[in-house]
Amino acid sequence: MIIDLPDTTASQVSKTLVRIRDEAGAVALGRVLTLIITSEIGEEEDVIAAANEASREHPMRIIVVSTDAAAPAPRLDAEIRVGGDAGASEVIVLRAHGDTASDLRGLVTGLLLPDAPVVSWWPGECPDAVCDTPLGRLAQRRITDAGSADDPQEALRRIAAGYRPGDTDFAWTRLTLWRAQLAAALDQPPYEPITRVEVAGAADSPSTSLLAAWLGLRLQVEVDVEVAGSLPSTGIHRVVLHRASGAIRLERTRPGVVSLDQPRQPQHELSLPRRGLRECLAEELRRLDPDDEFGAVLASGFGPASAVAPSR
Known part of the structure; x- marks a missing residue:
């Protein structure tokens, strides 16, 4: 079931979730975490499909925040997917236009599962120091994917420079x-x-x-x-x-x-x-503690004392 909420507010989305739970019996019981996915408008479906598959191993609430900050008028459109359209999860898609995209933390805070861990995932280009971003501060684990960046090697260097315990990257998971x-x-x-x-x-x-x-x-x-x-x-x-x-x-x-x-x-x-997105995501969701090995590898291989000698 997919419920469309055009030109809405985060508060109205939350109220609709409560109504769905009361009327249709779609409950959050058994959900073990909230997964926040940052995307761009029009690029959500592949990552939603991967998250839905991973949710069969890790039942969760999925919040997809896709943005178009260049839109002239502020507006929030939303979708709520439950049942067969959401795997073993609930999917909330928030499409933020214009100035509405400037407060991502405010959009998702009221939709988080209470007393459950939060994981944030940037499937495309990621910002520097994701731990210091509004959605990064909400999360215990922060997942990036340097391999999807326009310049994967430069993205990996930026990830290393801004690394904090709790960060991980699918380039590491694929190993x-x-x-x-x-x-x-x-x-x-x-x-x-x-x-x-x-x-x-x-x-x-x-x-x-x-x-x-x-x-x-x-x-x-x-x-x-x-x-x-x-x-x-x-x-x-x-x-x-x-x-x-x-x-x-x-x-x-x-x-x-x-x-x-x-x-x-x-x-x-x-x-x-x-390994595809589904396999990588499912593996990363199995552990919510910091991946110390990944941090040590970043510090060793991408710091001033790197032992790696590239050649061509």
Whole structure:
């Protein structure tokens, strides 16, 4: 069910939610958090679909705030989606025009679930220091996506510069399977120190940069990053861990599959699919405490003492 509220107010949206609960039995019981999504008008549906899918694992209230600050007249249009149109959640879409878009905190404060955690998500270009933004101050966790920015590497540097505990980025979340496979490979004999690391990926891939920084931090070695134009257009292509007995090589051979080569062992093909918005969002919503590892990687790989040595 979708209820349209054109030219409305935040107070009227809240009253309509109460009426829906009383008349149709759509209740907030069982909702574990409020997810606030910042978007632009006309770009909401993909992120709503991802949030609806994630809500089947994390029932929540979803508030989508999409703006058109350049509109000449202030106006707030709203939608409330419940039932089959909202997955296991309630979806409130607020489209703020003109000066109405200048007070995002005021628009959403009265719509937050009481006594429930708040997560804010910027699926596109994100502001500097999201923790200090009006919606960032409301949230325990703040999610960005450097990979969706026009300049992903610059976006990652800005995220690192403004990092506060509670921040995370989907470029880091997309590394979970890569990190697990590399850790599993190193958890087998021979237990020799790694002497050098190579990471290869697309020039615009922030995940490649984060993986290199993580390996440099945890293995305490210099990491060579290759971003040659001949590599696939997106994502990580290859990781090579050098040690005395030979190299461990993890390389993407085709979509969704990587090959694992280790000395004196047969080659293995492993499933390692690229992760979509739904998978990344669901993973990040499983933990609401600060991701200290992400903070340490940002400080190590993007600070003045970075151990990552990019090459072309």
